Amino acid sequence: MTTVPDKTAAITDTVHRYLELVAQGRADEITELYADDATVEDPVGSDVHVGRQSIRKFYGNIENIKARTELLTLRVCGNEAAFLFRLEMDLGDNTMTIEPIDVMVFDADGRIASMKAYWN
């Protein structure tokens, strides 16, 4: 492993921040975590969102949702992170819970260069 501890800590922080912002539905701030030319594939197998404008639009979908997120397992390796988390969305009368595995690749500036979300 060539991972520098500081880089691992920075990636860990960004993953925690990402889940916090997703829970709060703060689409603008989520988008700021991404690189300009980043890609988002969520779920994997669906159309890939390329670039911040497209990514901002994607996260607009969760802007008004009340949610809770919990990081269950995080693995940081090199410039990448894989993590399992719980997303509980409050839909008024009921709650929808999914537990995706997300994979993120980070660029040299610590921004998310790509995100892929695995969930059914």
Add this chain to the structure above:
Amino acid sequence: MTTVPDKTAAITDTVHRYLELVAQGRADEITELYADDATVEDPVGSDVHVGRQSIRKFYGNIENIKARTELLTLRVCGNEAAFLFRLEMDLGDNTMTIEPIDVMVFDADGRIASMKAYWN
């Protein structure tokens, strides 16, 4: 999602089979699960093994190890799978346990085209 149920079932089977073979240290049969020009990056950030010969050599490292594997979480999306599993290796006097997140991409024939393992 455009995932055909049969494809999802086939990928699920292969993941189970993979973990079974890893536990048994059956390097030849593990290698057969891979496509000819497949890549393995384990752990992510280390050198990538390209092609079956290199992959066979890599799994040779676990050929004589007694191990137990347990699938903890599996997500199959499109042609890909992400899964968290426990690998318990019997090292004689003691046991080493790791819980990696692996990501596999499958080709049209259902073989593993790439594998990336996230663990510390």
